[in-house]
Amino acid sequence: MRALLTNDDGIDSPGLHALARQVEAAGFEVVVVAPSFDASGTGASLGHISREHPIHYEKRQIAGLKGDAFALDGPPALCTITSHLGAFGRRPDVVISGPNLGLNTGRSVLHSGTVGAALAAQNFGIKGLAVSLAVSEPWHFDTACQYTVDLLGPLMEGPDRCVLNLNVPALPFSETLGLRWGGLAEFGSVRSQIVDQAEGKLFFDLVETAYDPPPDSDLGLVNAGFAAVTALHGTCEVWQDSTLRGTTLLATQEMPSATAMHSLLPAASYLGQ
DSSP states (O other), rough: EEEHHHEESOOHHHHHHHHHHHHTTTTOOOEEEESOOOOOTTTTOOOOTTTTOOEEEEOOOTTTOOEEEEEEESHHHHHHHHTTTTTTOOSSSEEEEEEEHHHHHHHHGGHHHHHHHHHHHHHOOOOOEEEOOOOOOOOOHHHHHHHHHHHHHHHSOTTTEEEEEEEOOOSSGGSSEEEEEEEOOOSSEEEEEEEEETTTEEOOOOOOOOOOOOTTBBBHHHHHTTTEEEEESSSSEEEEEOOOOOOOTTTOOOOOSSTTTTTEEEEEEETTT
């Protein structure tokens, strides 16, 4: 099995290096393709793509890793897509993104470059695992690596296009309480805030929330000491009884929305339709 390792914190992240070595030690053929810069918050963005402007990359060395490593001038989702297209060798069987320096929980995963790389893999029929680690000093990269390796077996035996989002508490592995399935919390561990504004300038920051998450949510579980796993699907269609494929759209018709009373389904193309 061939694993692509990427992240959104950049090629020089020590967590990425540690995880790449651990995945290789678990028996995977590893290639690392990660942004040459901090691409946090880029979601599944590809950046600007143009035939006239090539995407630059350079080969790097990661200590203790047999596999190749490359720094790409593009966000994590582009690292996934260029690897899928064969730019860095054989197409990967799985994309492992992270460990992110901070949690990616709740509905704010939409904005995560870490999660975006895994969801880009899903779009191309590749399994994905996004890994994020709660902030601490020092970082508990060993805990994130251990849970990642533990999940790879079930993931590789799982269905096509399976994408898991793993969030790990800031604890030594022996002090964590194990893996649990977690629903997406309504909010993440941080929220965006405009802290100042001047003429033509916005000063933006991420601040901790005072949100008390449900105990069975991803954030609630991590706060309690569990590693939380959520299965994600990036491109879903929203349907209700009055909106069916191929029928006429009426101006008086209620528009579908992603509520409990409506159906969220994987894109039809994923179902072979």
